[in-house]
Structure formats: structure tokens, C-alpha cells
Amino acid sequence: MHYLVIGGAGYIGSHMVKLLIGEGHGVTIVDDLSSGHADALLGGELIVHDFSDRAFLDRLFSSVKFDGVFHFASQILVGESVTNPAKYYRANTFATLTLLEAMRDHKIDYFVFSSTAAVYGEPEYTPIDENHRKVPVNPYGASKYMVEMMLADFHRAHGLKYVALRYFNAAGADPQSRLGERHEPETHLIPLALKAVLGKKPPLKLFGRDYDTPDGTCIRDYIHVDDLSSAHLLAMQYLYAGGESTAFNLGNGAGYSVQQVIDVVGKVTGRPVPVEYAPRREGDPARLVADASKAKKVLGWQPVLTGLETIVQHAWNWEAASQ
Numbered sequence: 001m002h003y004l005v006i007g008g009a010g011y012i013g014s015h016m017v018k019l020l021i022g023e024g025h026g027v028t029i030v031d032d033l034s035s036g037h038a039d040a041l042l043g044g045e046l047i048v049h050d051f052s053d054r055a056f057l058d059r060l061f062s063s064v065k066f067d068g069v070f071h072f073a074s075q076i077l078v079g080e081s082v083t084n085p086a087k088y089y090r091a092n093t094f095a096t097l098t099l100l101e102a103m104r105d106h107k108i109d110y111f112v113f114s115s116t117a118a119v120y121g122e123p124e125y126t127p128i129d130e131n132h133r134k135v136p137v138n139p140y141g142a143s144k145y146m147v148e149m150m151l152a153d154f155h156r157a158h159g160l161k162y163v164a165l166r167y168f169n170a171a172g173a174d175p176q177s178r179l180g181e182r183h184e185p186e187t188h189l190i191p192l193a194l195k196a197v198l199g200k201k202p203p204l205k206l207f208g209r210d211y212d213t214p215d216g217t218c219i220r221d222y223i224h225v226d227d228l229s230s231a232h233l234l235a236m237q238y239l240y241a242g243g244e245s246t247a248f249n250l251g252n253g254a255g256y257s258v259q260q261v262i263d264v265v266g267k268v269t270g271r272p273v274p275v276e277y278a279p280r281r282e283g284d285p286a287r288l289v290a291d292a293s294k295a296k297k298v299l300g301w302q303p304v305l306t307g308l309e310t311i312v313q314h315a316w317n318w319e320a321a322s323q
């Protein structure tokens, strides 16, 4: 197969490219390198371009017949989406509409989309399954949910075959430390804790210790980036096997509190994490944990790098090696 990976030079996309190459597929990557890194690609052909350029997509789709598209490119900062919503609706929603129109016109029918747990908004219950009501509480989540709605409509109208994968917290790194998380700015807990240990970032800010959880800190669901990648390939294969277009949650099903993460980072690195305590942040639910049983049952997905210690160890190996 020959796949197009949009945003393949980013954190999750580069692990996806690694998997596809390892499985012997042809891979073309379109990435404008706005937040990605060319040296994160272990193979494939990189085209540095903005994927929302329709004329560019027409040229590309006329020259290569892709068997499917994995779409990772997005703006990802929840806080920024609140202060600059237009940027998110343009980059995430409108740009993806342009892509879907180009795919429709060039008869590319298979699509796997990086969605997010943010489509659910404030949880009514946990673990959260796919039927949970979707009321995003920020423009980032809304911009992704709008794409999901467009996908359903393109499916009905044009026969697009799609899977939307709603990730919870992507974490970890390539077990061989060739790839890892390189966001700028970094907002994710594990890399921030590791960078605080290394003195590359200020002490880790811990927002709120008075939540209704066993240790008072927020609980999140961390899923290893290689396990996320394997679900994408299974999703594409599922569509090729005639599977119904739909959405799946991707998570561990096991929640860990911020304090537990800090403790594991301390254990793995052998150094205490410098922490600064801060009040709760607005809009942070106490508990966000996935019910990923649908992906396991329907896709046959079996995450294997599930322990928090493994996830932190891989992230640490990468972080320490890339000093």
C-alpha cells in the first residue's frame, strides 16, 4: 500500500511513519514543519508544504494514487484555541474540509483522522465511551468535532470510508529512543516533568490538589504513542475489510493521577521532580479516562506498552538522549 501521512513529521505522526515503513508500506509525508521536525522521519518521502493548499493537493493526487490518508496535522493548544478560535477553526476544520474535497474529487476513499477526547467536554461519567454526549468546552475540541461531523456527511454523500480516533493523552517515545515528543511550547505533563528534572524547564506546575480523587490531583489516561500508531494501521485495515465508518476511543483505560506521574518520574529518573503548587486551572475535569473496549473488540487492538513506568521510561530515555 502507499499511504499519505499528513503531519507525519510531528510527535505522533512520526511514530506512525515508523510503523508503516516497518510494515513495508510506501509512505509520502506532507508536513509544513510548522511544529514538526524533518529529522523525526525514519523514512518515506517528505514534501514540505501546507496541506490546506488545494492546488498543491490537486497536483499531488494527480501524480500519486494513494491507498489511504492518515491525517495528524493540527493546531493543538487548548488554551490558545480559547484566545484565538479563528486559528483553530481555520487550521483544523476549514483546512480539513479542503483536504476532504480534494480527496473526494480524486477518488481517495480511505481516511483515518486524529481526533481527541476533547470532543466530549466535561465528562458526565467515566470511563468515557464513544456514546458519551459531545459538548466540547473549547474551540480546539469543537474544531475537531466539526471535522467528525463533516466526515459523517462525506461518508453519507460521497462514500468516504473513515475512522476518527479519539485519543486521550498520548505519551512515551520510540522504545529505541530514535523519536520522541518535541512540542514547542510543551504543555504535556510527562515531558514537562522530565524537563524540570533536567533543569531544561522551570519546576513543574501542579494545578490543584483538592480534586475529588484519592490523592486530590487530576486523573488522566496515558497511552503509549506506539500503541496509538498500531491502532491507526488496524483502523485502515478494518476499513479495507469493509468495516463501518465510525469513531473509536484510544486510551489505556487506566487512569493515573498527576501525583502518581510525578512519583513515577522520580522513580524512573532517580531524581526528585521540582514541583510548584498552583491553584486549579479552569476547565480541568477531575478525571478523564477512556473506555476503549470498542477499539479492542472491533479493531482487535491490543495496547502492549500500557504500564506508566514503561511509558515514562521511554520518554526519559528519549529526553535524556536528546539533551
Ligand SMILES: NC(=O)c1ccc[n+]([C@@H]2O[C@H](COP(=O)([O-])OP(=O)(O)OC[C@H]3O[C@@H](n4cnc5c(N)ncnc54)[C@H](O)[C@@H]3O)[C@@H](O)[C@H]2O)c1
Residues within 6 Å of the ligand: 006, 007, 008, 009, 010, 011, 012, 013, 030, 031, 032, 033, 034, 035, 036, 037, 049, 050, 051, 052, 071, 072, 073, 074, 075, 076, 095, 114, 115, 116, 117, 166, 167, 168, 169, 170, 171, 182, 183
Ligand atoms: N499529543 C496528544 O496527546 C494528542 C491528544 C489528542 C489528539 N491529538 C491529535 O493528534 C494529532 C497529532 O498531534 P501531535 O502531538 O503529534 O502534534 P504535533 O504538533 O507534534 O504534530 C502536528 C504536525 O502537523 C504539522 N502541521 C501542522 N499544520 C500543518 C499544515 N497546515 N500543513 C502541513 N503540516 C502541518 C506540524 O508541522 C507537525 O509536524 C493532532 O491532530 C492532535 O490534535 C494529540
